[in-house]
Amino acid sequence: MKRTLMSCAGTLALPFLLQAQDAPKPQPVPSAAVPATTLPLKRDPRPTKPAITVEDLMTRLYIFADDSMMGRDAGTLGSVKATDYLAAEAKRLGLVPAGENGTYFQTLPLRARKVDRMSTVIAGTQTLEMGKEWAISGNATMNLAALETVFGGVIGSAAKITAEQAEGKLVLLAMPANQAAFNEAQGNPDLAPSTAAAVGIILPTQAAGILPFLNNPSTTMLDTTTKTRLFFAAGAVEKLFTKRVDSLTIGDPGAKVAINVIVDFKEVEHPARNVIGILPGSDPTLKSQYVAIGAHSDHIGMSRRAVDHDSVLIFNRVVRPAGAENEDKMGNAAQFAEINAELATMRKTSPTRRDSIFNGADDDGSGSMSVLEIAESMASMKTKPKRSTLFVWHVGEEKGLWGSAYF
Numbered sequence: 203m204k205r206t207l208m209s210c211a212g213t214l215a216l217p218f219l220l221q222a223q224d225a226p227k228p229q230p231v232p233s234a235a236v237p238a239t240t241l242p243l244k245r246d247p248r249p250t251k252p253a254i255t256v257e258d259l260m261t262r263l264y265i266f267a268d269d270s271m272m273g274r275d276a277g278t279l280g281s282v283k284a285t286d287y288l289a290a291e292a293k294r295l296g297l298v299p300a301g302e303n304g305t306y307f308q309t310l311p312l313r314a315r316k317v318d319r320m321s322t323v324i325a326g327t328q329t330l331e332m333g334k335e336w337a338i339s340g341n342a343t344m345n346l347a348a349l350e351t352v353f354g355g356v357i358g359s360a361a362k363i364t365a366e367q368a369e370g371k372l373v374l375l376a377m378p379a380n381q382a383a384f385n386e387a388q389g390n391p392d393l394a395p396s397t398a399a400a401v402g403i404i405l406p407t408q409a410a411g412i413l414p415f416l417n418n419p420s421t422t423m424l425d426t427t428t429k430t431r432l433f434f435a436a437g438a439v440e441k442l443f444t445k446r447v448d449s450l451t452i453g454d455p456g457a458k459v460a461i462n463v464i465v466d467f468k469e470v471e472h473p474a475r476n477v478i479g480i481l482p483g484s485d486p487t488l489k490s491q492y493v494a495i496g497a498h499s500d501h502i503g504m505s506r507r508a509v510d511h512d513s514v515l516i517f518n519r520v521v522r523p524a525g526a527e528n529e530d531k532m533g534n535a536a537q538f539a540e541i542n543a544e545l546a547t548m549r550k551t552s553p554t555r556r557d558s559i560f561n562g563a564d565d566d567g568s569g570s571m572s573v574l575e576i577a578e579s580m581a582s583m584k585t586k587p588k589r590s591t592l593f594v595w596h597v598g599e600e601k602g603l604w605g606s607a608y609f
Contacts (some may be wrong), residue, residue, distance in 0.1 A: 208572050213418045223461070223498075227445055234331075242301050244264070244268075245260060245261070245264040247261050247264070247265055248261050250575075250578060252578060252579055252581075252582030253579065254576070254578075256298050256581050258575055258578075259571055259572070259575055260566075262567045262571035262574060263563055263568060263571045265287065265569050266284060266308060266563075266567045266570060266571055267561040267562055267563035267567040268289065268561070269296045269559050270283065270559070271283055271284050271561075272503065272504060272559065273501050273502060273503035273504045273559050273560040274499060274500050274501045274562055275500060275501065275503025275600075276310075276312065276474040276500045276597045276598040276600070276601055276604070276605075277312045277314070277470035277471075277472055277473075277474045278472050278503055280503065281454065281472065281474060281475075281499070281500055281597060282472045282473065282475075284377050284499050285307065285475045285477050285499060285595070285597065287297075288306075288477040288499060288570070288574065288595050289307065289477050291309075291574055291577075291578075292477065292479035292577070292593065293306070293307050295405075295479075295578050295581040296581050297479030297480060297481055297577060297579055297581065297593060298480040298481075298482060299478070299479060300476070300480045301475075301476070301478045302479040304386055305395060305477055306374045306477050306478060306577070307473075307475040307477060307478075308449070308475060308476040308477075308478055308608070308609060309473045309474065309475050310423065310473075310474045310475070310597060310598060310604060310605060310608050311423060311608075312421055312422070312423060312424070312469070312470045312471065312473075312474045312598070312604075313341070313421070313422055313423070313424050313467055313468060313469060314420075314421055314466075314467075314468055314469070314470050314471070315341060315418070315419065315420050315421070315465065315466070315467050316419040316420075316465070316466040317332075317338060317417045317419075317463065317465055317466075318463075318464035318465070318466060319332070319463070320464070321338075321462060321463040321464050322460070322461075322463075323335075323336045323381050323432070323459060323460075323461050323462075323490040324459060324460040324461075325438070325441045325442050325456075325457045325458075326441065326457035326458065326459075328441045330434075330441065331437055332417065333413055333414040333417050334413060334414075334435065334560070335408075335413075335434065335435045335437065335438040335441075336413065336432060336433065336434050336435070337412070337413040337414070337415075337416035337417045337433045338416065338417065338430065338432055338433070338465065339416050339431045339433065340429055340430030340431060340465070341422075341425075341428055341430070341465055341467040342430040342465060342467075343426050343463060343464050343465050343538070344400065344430060344432075344461045344462070344463045344465075345461065345462050345463075345591075346399060346400060346459075346460070346461045346466075347460050347461075348460065349355070349371065349372050349399060349400065349458060349459050349460070349461065350370070350372070350455065350456075350458055350462065350514060351371060351372040351373075351374055351402075351455065351456035351457060351458070351459055352367060352368065352371045352372070352373055352453060352454065352455055352456065353373075353374055353375075353376075353450040353453065353454040353455075353456065354368065354373040354374060354375045354394055354398075354444065354452060355375060355376070355452045356375065356376045356377075356378065357375050357376065357377050357378065357393065357403070358378065360450075361452055363394065363395065363452050363453065364395070365396075366397075367398045367452070367453050368394055368395040368397050368398040369395075369397040369398070370397070370398075370399050371398060371399055372398070372399060372400045372401070372402055372432075372456075372459055372461075373394040373395075373398040373400070373401050373402070373560065374402045374403075374404055374434070374442065374456065375393065375394065375401065375402070375403055375404065376403075376447050376450070377403050377404060377406060377409075378390075378406065378448055379407055389564070391411060393429075393431075398535065400432065400461070401429070401431055401432070402431070402432040402433070402434055402441055403431055403432070403433045403434065403531055404407040404436060404447055405433055405434065405435055405436060406436060406526060407436045407437075410435050410436070410437075410520075412433065413433060413435060416433060421434065421470055421474075421601065422601075423602075423604050424594075424609075425491070429542065430465075430529055431459070432463075436566050437572050438454075439518050441457065442456045442457050442459075442493040443456045443457070444565055470528070471589075474500075474526075474597045474598055474604075474605075475597055476594060476595065476596050476597055476605045476608070476609050477499065477568040477594070477595040478592070478593070478594050478609070479577070479593045480492075480590055480591070480592055481577065481580055481581055481586060481587075481590065481591040481593070482586070482590050483586060483587055483588050483589045483590040483591070484585060484586040484587065484588055485588035485589070488588040488589045489588070489589065489590050490590070491589045491590065492589065492590045492591070492592040493587070493589050493590070493591050493592065494575050494591075494592045494594060495567030495576060495577075495591060495592070496573060496574055496592075496593070496594035496595065496596060496606075497566050497570045497572065497573045497595060497596070498566045498570070498595070498597065498598075498599030498600070498605065498606075499566070499570050499571070499595040499596065500562075500596075500597045500599055500601075500605075501560055501561070501562025501566075501567070501600060502560045502562070502600050503560060503566060504558050504560065505558045507558065508556035508557055508558040509556065509557065509558070510554055510555070510556060510591070511555040511556065512545060512548055512552065512554070512555060513541075513545060515543050516544050516545055516548075517533070517541055520533070520540055520541050521533040521537055521541075521545075522606065525565075535605075566599070570595055571594060573595065575577075576593075577591075577593050594606075594609060596609060
């Protein structure tokens with residue numbers, strides 16, 4: 203999962219948002235020398251051959267990472283186009299379909315989630331601002347009027363609110379500034395007693411950026427175990443309690459709240475599909491054993507705004523040569539001088555290219571096309587391997603390894 207600056211800017215990395223305010227500054231990394239290339243932006247497809255060749259890999263990758271694939275984000279038309287191509291090639295090569303209902307496809311139960319912008323949370327007589335003072339996780343609509351609130355303590359501490367104190371109320375818990383606490387706040391069904399009517403999380407000040415992220419439209423896997431949680435900015439606490447959050451004790455009452463939050467949760471418009479094909483083994487006994495070869499077909503789609511393609515390219519090459527492993531690298535003065543000098547040289551012969559598509563050639567177009575090329579080579583063998591070979595192109599890897607887990 204080798205991400206670029208564009209993809210980092212397009213998503214919110216929770217560890218970064220939750221880091222302590224006194225976290226050490228990122229250290230510069232040496233730039234990686236990248237050889238000049240004269241590869242064209244477009245290349246006409248050519249027939250592929252049984253042998254694994256550079257020409258075949260180029261043909262396949264230029265198809266798979268083309269702008270027409272729209273970044274291959276799971277649950278989008280681009281992903282449908284990409285998986286249609288993989289399935290058509292698997293059929294042409296003679297792989298046995300191993301998906302659902304005699305097809306090459308295994309469809310994931312993806313859902314589109316959207317919080318209605320007319321949703322409201324009112325504390326006493328004050329309406330809290332959506333996305334700045336509150337947000338919601340989970341997939342359920344909440345409609346609760348005149349709900350009493352109570353402080354339930356700090357997540358992860360030994361002291362717990364009792365079932366009697368929580369009964370029929372909105373239990374508000376303070377969250378320390380660490381990733382583990384955030385994960386627990388989202389996923390732990392026992393965060394508060396089951397007698398509570400609802401659970402709210404008070405975020406630390408440096409985590410306020412999570413709120414709009416939680417309310418943004420998103421795609422997610424259907425999960426019946428997901429709990430609905432309200433999240434509140436630290437600044438909203440004074441509208442909920444008469445004390446600062448660090449002065450609250452378990453059982454302290456807060457203002458009554460009225461919650462009318464509508465979450466639209468429905469199937470995605472376009473299916474997200476694993477592609478699965480089998481090359482049967484040649485040995486009557488060993489063919490029941492499988493060797494799996496796989497890669498993920500999805501990438502991260504398109505940006506809401508176009509950016510200067512060349513600036514991003516040079517920045518990543520100089521500052522973030524290791525992709526996602528360098529997400530914390532922001533660049534230093536010497537590196538930005540190098541970036542600006544290289545960009546100025548490029549601009550003498552090349553106009554600005556604005557781009558909004560994450561083509562995903564290396565993540566993981568190269569892996570997916572390598573698997574396809576291996577499949578073509580093995581399918582052409584006169585004597586097949588003794589064991590069966592399972593070719594799988596997973597979807598939703600960029601969203602959390604969804605396809606491989608579902609398979």
